[in-house]
Amino acid sequence: MILLDGKALFQKIKLDLSNEVQRLLDENKKAPHLAAILVGDDPASDTYVNAKMKACREIGFESSVFRYPNDVSQNTLLDKIFEINDDDNIDGLIVQLPLPHHIDENDITHSISHKKDVDGFHPVNIGRMVLGLPTFLPATPFGIVSLLDEYNIETSGKKCLVLGRSHIVGTPISILLSRNTRLGNATVTLAHSRTKNLDKLTMEADIIIVAIGSPNFLKSSMIKKNTIIIDVGIHRIESTQTKSGYKLVGDVDFNDVQNYVSHITPVPGGVGPMTIASLLKNTLYSAKKVIYSST
Amino acid sequence: MILLDGKALFQKIKLDLSNEVQRLLDENKKAPHLAAILVGDDPASDTYVNAKMKACREIGFESSVFRYPNDVSQNTLLDKIFEINDDDNIDGLIVQLPLPHHIDENDITHSISHKKDVDGFHPVNIGRMVLGLPTFLPATPFGIVSLLDEYNIETSGKKCLVLGRSHIVGTPISILLSRNTRLGNATVTLAHSRTKNLDKLTMEADIIIVAIGSPNFLKSSMIKKNTIIIDVGIHRIESTQTKSGYKLVGDVDFNDVQNYVSHITPVPGGVGPMTIASLLKNTLYSAKKVIYSST
Numbered sequence: 001m002i003l004l005d006g007k008a009l010f011q012k013i014k015l016d017l018s019n020e021v022q023r024l025l026d027e028n029k030k031a032p033h034l035a036a037i038l039v040g041d042d043p044a045s046d047t048y049v050n051a052k053m054k055a056c057r058e059i060g061f062e063s064s065v066f067r068y069p070n071d072v073s074q075n076t077l078l079d080k081i082f083e084i085n086d087d088d089n090i091d092g093l094i095v096q097l098p099l100p101h102h103i104d105e106n107d108i109t110h111s112i113s114h115k116k117d118v119d120g121f122h123p124v125n126i127g128r129m130v131l132g133l134p135t136f137l138p139a140t141p142f143g144i145v146s147l148l149d150e151y152n153i154e155t156s157g158k159k160c161l162v163l164g165r166s167h168i169v170g171t172p173i174s175i176l177l178s179r180n181t182r183l184g185n186a187t188v189t190l191a192h193s194r195t196k197n198l199d200k201l202t203m204e205a206d207i208i209i210v211a212i213g214s215p216n217f218l219k220s221s222m223i224k225k226n227t228i229i230i231d232v233g234i235h236r237i238e239s240t241q242t243k244s245g246y247k248l249v250g251d252v253d254f255n256d257v258q259n260y261v262s263h264i265t266p267v268p269g270g271v272g273p274m275t276i277a278s279l280l281k282n283t284l285y286s287a288k289k290v291i292y293s294s295t
Numbered sequence: 296m297i298l299l300d301g302k303a304l305f306q307k308i309k310l311d312l313s314n315e316v317q318r319l320l321d322e323n324k325k326a327p328h329l330a331a332i333l334v335g336d337d338p339a340s341d342t343y344v345n346a347k348m349k350a351c352r353e354i355g356f357e358s359s360v361f362r363y364p365n366d367v368s369q370n371t372l373l374d375k376i377f378e379i380n381d382d383d384n385i386d387g388l389i390v391q392l393p394l395p396h397h398i399d400e401n402d403i404t405h406s407i408s409h410k411k412d413v414d415g416f417h418p419v420n421i422g423r424m425v426l427g428l429p430t431f432l433p434a435t436p437f438g439i440v441s442l443l444d445e446y447n448i449e450t451s452g453k454k455c456l457v458l459g460r461s462h463i464v465g466t467p468i469s470i471l472l473s474r475n476t477r478l479g480n481a482t483v484t485l486a487h488s489r490t491k492n493l494d495k496l497t498m499e500a501d502i503i504i505v506a507i508g509s510p511n512f513l514k515s516s517m518i519k520k521n522t523i524i525i526d527v528g529i530h531r532i533e534s535t536q537t538k539s540g541y542k543l544v545g546d547v548d549f550n551d552v553q554n555y556v557s558h559i560t561p562v563p564g565g566v567g568p569m570t571i572a573s574l575l576k577n578t579l580y581s582a583k584k585v586i587y588s589s590t
Contacts (some may be wrong), residue, residue, distance in 0.1 A: 196482070
């Protein structure tokens, strides 16, 4: 069994990106700049934003966090987004989700200029992905294909099963892996809560992407030998085996499947770091105007 | 075997739409207006545009065709598109494809305002479809789900196989049928030229959408009993059985499969008319500002 080590690849990508930053500075250009909007005081959101900003600092990107209280008005957020959209000094903008219930998440994320949408959530970027045009790929799917690429995993002609049809992972990764590109060309089935006979589908798949948000869901009894597994889930569950009293697990029962698979992502240290890596890559692409020629 | 009669449903939709036009006129509103840009003198393109314009006249829509010679410049077309984008009198705009080689089809179709993109080809509309937001659904996939709906074909939990991953049919219908909506919730597999063991997939599918552009490709030996088949192909092949010396066939060998299937679209008279029906429906939605509140 080979571990698909997202943490190690993240380090490698950060090194590449810091070299790119140095090249930009050598050409008297400015470093890429990622801005984040963070609302409220959810500890998980705080942790995620901090991890992204820390990664920016490590590779020499500029970064900004704009924090707002939980009762901020939607208009205040929109005004800030429009200001950043027009700010030539900022290349990428993310709004950490979830947002408080009085805020419309679609209104907010879709008001970010698609030219600074480094999370790849904007309809324009998703539509361009479907059409095979240059775009900011959604960060988690982009991270998954980068990981498959790093480990030279052939996807062409392979039966690929995606479990879960969320807008930010399941649906876009199913599209990406189907496209006629070097990292696509798989025969993809998208399964979800209404899917029947799921065990038959998991048993036949060469590659399974699990993104259903259910701890330890996928078991060895459901898969064939030498399957390649990407685990997008991350859950904090109670544990008597750790000092902290909890441990992190994915949507896959890692201990149960590890001797049956050919490759698998660990949790943590698999897909998670790759999502941040993609965000940084998209921010560089924005600064270098690789996807869109002007902001 | 039940024929999925697109021609009959088209007549029914035209009746509904002409009643809608009458209601708009009774409210002293204007009739919906569909404009088409037609370049060159390809007979097939001419036929398609004429069929669309004829349908408009039949239901009381206004219609305009702007014709250009084969050597028209891209800028001339773009200027016309921008003019129509700003024309409050026109609700929907289509550019008949294919375009001459010196014209960039993406540049042209993506310069149509997404608020008048009644073909549903614009990245914004495709992205919004993926995200489950109100949108102009791409005309052929929209026609297919309307036909399934008309015949009360249950898609939820069904194994659906889409053959062909084109941007205008295969890829979007695979997304539409996967979504968590009344006409979706199918477990969809998208197959294409790199797919292996296709016969196994066709044999297991409850619903097969065939859009690969290969005459008489799907045979009875490839499917199980009582499959539901949607045939998107249309080909003109030589025939000694007709006066004209040719006949129209689909991607499915109709004569061969007809006794094995539970439902099937004929060619012609299946998906083809439904594509025009969708175009008209989208034009009405545009006139009534159902999808986007302003133009």
